Amino acid sequence: MNQATAHHLTTIENTNCSSMATQPTVFTDIYQDHINIAVWQRNLTLELTQEVALFLEQNPTFRKAISLSPETALAELDLATQRKLPKPLLENIAQLVDMFCCLFDINEVGLRLTALNSAMCPRFHVDHIPCRLVTTFHGTASQWLPNDKVDRTKLGHGNNGLPDDASGLYQQESDIAQLSCGDVALFKGEAWAGNENLGIVHRSPVTSPTETRLLMTLDFC
Structure with missing residues (x-):
């Protein structure tokens, strides 16, 4: 066993429900029963970071939802966005579409690419989906709670009208x-077979009024 593999296994053992690594091969860990979040910890290139920042300056309210196939994702997205997206971002998204489809053996994904000036989902919650890919290309990234740190009875109506930090949801x-900008995470949801009451508990981060995020999600069609 090499050092990288040993470190990867240690990370899984120590964090219970999460698996994190600097290589995208970590995504296969999502198939393990005790894992409900797998994170590829990556750094975006300077070119991509600069291009995305400029794109958001020019398109601060950008939103796009589209179904894509891995074979034609780059061309389809370029056309659907009227060629507004910078090439490094298009190529990055196309790569993630291909990886997601390959991992789950599917032919098409539902993509959402959204510029956000406020928290889209400010409260902790679970999603009733099989699995979702989440990545932030610009700005503060998503937050989540490990299984052993959350009282799931306090989700939804169980909070009795109290904010998350006062409801007892976490201590x-x-x-x-919290994910870092550039990280690519797989969020296992409640609809994954055998994962009832174990979907990853997560929320949008609290941001400043002047911050604009660029969030992308991929879902099964």
């Missing part, structure tokens, strides 16, 4: 885990 701010 302290340090319980909250």
Whole structure:
């Protein structure tokens, strides 16, 4: 066993429900029963970062939802967005579409690419889906709670009208885990076979009024 593999296994053991690594091969861990979030910890290139920042300056309210196939994702998205997206971003998205489809053996994905100036889902929640890919190309990234840090009875109506930090959903701010900009995460939801009551608990991050995020999600069609 090489050092990278050993570190990867140690990460899984220590975080219970999560698996994190600097290589995209970590995505296969989502098939393990005890894993409900798999994270490829990656750094975006300077070119991509700069191009996305410029794109958001020019398109601060951009939103696009489209179904894509891996074979034609780049061309389809370029055409559907009227060639507004910078090439490095298009290529990056096409790569992720291909990886997602290959991992789950599907022919098409539903993509959402959204510029956000406020929290889209400010409260912790679970999604009733099999699995979703989430990545932030610009700005603060999503937050989540490890299984052993969350009281699921406090989700939804169980919060009795109290905010998350007062409902007992979690005990302290340090319980909250956060992705980094550029990270690519697979969120296992409630509709994954055998994952009932174990879907990843997550939320949009709190951001400043002047911050614009660029969030992308991929879902099964």
